[in-house]
Amino acid sequence: QVQLVESGGGLGQAGGSLKLTCTPSSRDSFSSWGWFRQPPGKEREFVAVVSLSGRNTRYADSVKGRFTISRDNAKNTVYLQMNSLKPEDTAIYYCATGPRATLGAELEQYDYWGQGTQVTVSA
Secondary structure, three states, X not given: OOOEEEEOOEEEEOOOOEEEEEEEOOOOOOOEEEEEEEOOOOXXXXXXXXXXXXXXXXXXXXXXXXXXXXXXXXXXXXXXXXXXXXXXXXXXXXXXXXXXXXXXXXXXXXXXXXXXXXXXXXX
């Protein structure tokens, strides 16, 4: 069982930046790592995913051009750099991975999830 720990959430201002970090408890090298978010009162949604090599990425339209997902395999860490923040980015952000998560955007493709980190963006 892989445990994931997110960090870096907090309070940001519209137009500002935050950087999230996800670190797993083991060095299992799954094919892809993803970030999802759950806004208040809404369902969890896809944000971004990065491939094992880090060369391939995929983003939700709502964050494209503003967020960047990356990974450092030497540190076994995945990042989500969030720029040009908007109040609608307010959500609990989760990192996820698993053997079936091949650049996928569907929750069902991910087997391991972190506990989430709160991001709140003020206007």
